[in-house]
Each structure stands twice: as C-alpha cells, then as structure tokens.
Amino acid sequence: MAFTQCIVNETLRLANIIGAVFRRATTDIDIKGYTIPKGWKVIASFRAVHLNAEHFKEARTFNPWRWQNNDKSEAVASPVNVFTPFGGGPRLCPGYELARVVLSVFLHRMVTRFSWVPAEEDKVVFFPTTRTLKRYPIILKRREETRSSIGIGNTADTGRQKDN
Numbered sequence: 001m002a003f004t005q006c007i008v009n010e011t012l013r014l015a016n017i018i019g020a021v022f023r024r025a026t027t028d029i030d031i032k033g034y035t036i037p038k039g040w041k042v043i044a045s046f047r048a049v050h051l052n053a054e055h056f057k058e059a060r061t062f063n064p065w066r067w068q069n070n071d072k073s074e075a076v077a078s079p080v081n082v083f084t085p086f087g088g089g090p091r092l093c094p095g096y097e098l099a100r101v102v103l104s105v106f107l108h109r110m111v112t113r114f115s116w117v118p119a120e121e122d123k124v125v126f127f128p129t130t131r132t133l134k135r136y137p138i139i140l141k142r143r144e145e146t147r148s149s150i151g152i153g154n155t156a157d158t159g160r161q162k163d164n
C-alpha cells in the first residue's frame with residue numbers, strides 16, 4: 001500500500017484533525033529573538049508549518065505524489081521535523097501507528113471495492129477543528145457492480161504513472 005501512505009501523509013498534512021497543540025513554558029525560552037516568559041501558554045500550530053511554502057512546495061495543493069520515494073524535488077529543503085501530524089517529543093501520539101493502519105486499510109478497501117459520487121455539495125472547514133460541514137454525504141456503489149460498465153480496474157494503489 002505504498003501509494004496509500006502518500007495519500008495518508010498528504011491528507012494529514014493538509015487537513016489533519018488536530019491543527020495545533022498547547023504548551024506552557026516551564027522556563028524563560030528564547031526563540032529567534034523572542035522571549036517566551038516562564039508560565040506563558042503557547043500554541044504550536046502544526047497547520048501553519050504544514051501549509052508553509054518554505055517547507056512544502058505549493059503547500060496548499062493536495063499533491064500526494066510529493067511523498068513518493070521521498071521525492072526531494074517536490075519538497076523545499078526543510079528540517080526533518082516539519083511534518084508533525086501526531087505531535088512529537090514526549091507527548092507524541094501513542095496511537096499514531098494504529099491510526100495510520102486504520103486509515104490505510106479503510107482507504108484501500110474503500111477505493112478498491114467501491115466507487116462513489118458526492119450526494120450533495122459539501123465544504124471542508126478548519127475551525128475549531130477540521131471537518132466537513134455536512135459530513136460529506138456520498139452515493140456508494142460496489143465496484144463489482146460498476147467495473148464492467150465504467151471500465152474500472154484495480155489501479156487504486158499504483159500511483160500516477162499507472163493511472164494514465
């Protein structure tokens with residue numbers, strides 16, 4: 001499921017359910033010329049970093065191929081810790097591997113077994129959390145029923161090259 005991982009990464013980058021985390025400074029901290037005094041609360045915005053064009057080329061475009069083979073030509077040179085959908089350090093999400101497996105299996109089955117069309121227009125919103133306004137209603141069909149009529153093969157996990 002290599003390409004599925006690219007889809008999962010790109011989705012977590014652009015539309016992660018958790019946009020930021022809160023921290024409290026336990027001591028005075030100097031960062032890039034600013035001092036965060038001890039006791040102050042700070043918000044670490046993953047979203048701001050994930051959508052920063054200094055770190056990701058055309059950062060607001062959904063481009064799962066940027067993750068393929070860690071293609072460096074797609075990424076702007078950046079430190080390794082700019083992609084942090086599950087946080088990092090001592091409070092790193094302990095469920096991150098489970099979450100990735102569940103997402104991957106769900107997506108893989110969904111794409112290879114079903115086809116769908118939106119049932120009505122919907123919209124992604126990012127505040128206070130990432131979600132779709134109408135829970136993205138779809139009309140779902142089993143692929144077995146549609147494969148011959150609309151010519152779908154099992155190409156969902158093969159990436160751009162084989163999609164053409």
Ligand code: HEM
Nearest residue numbers: 016017018021085086087090091092093094095096098099
């Ligand atoms: C896409 C799915 C998920 C995302 C994006 C996510 C993201 C995060 C993030 C960013 C944090 C760090 C919060 C912080 O630094 O304050 C966190 C913490 C945590 N997550 Fe997740 N998570 C996901 C799924 C899960 C799952 C499936 C589980 C458990 C089965 C889980 C359990 C936890 C727990 C217990 C913490 C608190 C860790 C601590 O404070 O030491 N998460 N998660």
